[in-house]
Amino acid sequence: MCGDCIKQRCPDRGSICLDTGAYLLNFQGCSECKVREPLVVRDRHEETEEDGEETVTYQHVCPNCMHVIAEHSYTFSVEDDFQEYQMFCMLCGRGADTVSVLPDDPRRQQPLF
Template identity: 60%
Template sequence: MCINCLKTNTPDRGSTCLEKGAYLMNFAGCHACKNVGFLKEESKVSEEDDDGEETVTYNHVCKECDHIVASHEYTFSVDDGFQEYSMNCTLCGYGSATVSILPDDPREKQLF
């Protein structure tokens, strides 16, 4: 990981969780070669554990010189009627979200 390539180290992204791609608004440019273009994904690994939690990891890499800009981790699981998402990456930031898979979200208060 190279914090010199970033505008902000691990920005708070709220409920945004990227399984693929990059948050280029936070990319200041490659510290090694000064490239300000797109990044590529390398060393992508997708794993699922016994509980059904999926974890996707990969590196954001400069297309010009193969400098590793950041490591990205995305997780997804289903627990008690909710989908849980999280992302942790120095480039893309930190985010998490919980989404109900039920027709009516039990967290929502019903007004009558």
Template identity: 55%
Template structure:
């Protein structure tokens, strides 16, 4: 993984979890060829384990020279009444979010007046 190609390693992305694509705002440019071309996704794998946890892993590479920039990992699973999403990538950042599968989110009802 290349720290020189990005502005910041593992930026905090709040609740934004990407299962595809790249966070171009954090891409400084390729340290190998000095170009800022569109990145490519390479070696994308989707796996589901015995607990029904879906994991997507792929590599961000320079679209011009193929230089390896970062590995992207996205995870999705259901925990009780919530869908859980997590993202971990040196380029795209770290994030996690939880969304209720129920019509009325029990966590949000306790916040209301």
């Protein structure tokens, strides 16, 4: 992974969790060949564990010289009544989100009295 190719390392992306694509606003340009072209994905792997947890990993690579800019990791799991999403990438940042699988999210219900 190359910290010279990006503007900010692991920016906080809040609840944004990407399993594809790249955060190009954070891409400064390839430090090896000095080109700023849209990145390509290399070595994409998808794994599903027995408990249902899904993990997607891949590398953001310069299309000109094949320099590895960053490694991207995305995880999805279901725990109790919630879907859990997590992302970590030096280019795209870090993010996490939790979504209820129920029609009405119990965390957002307001007391009647």
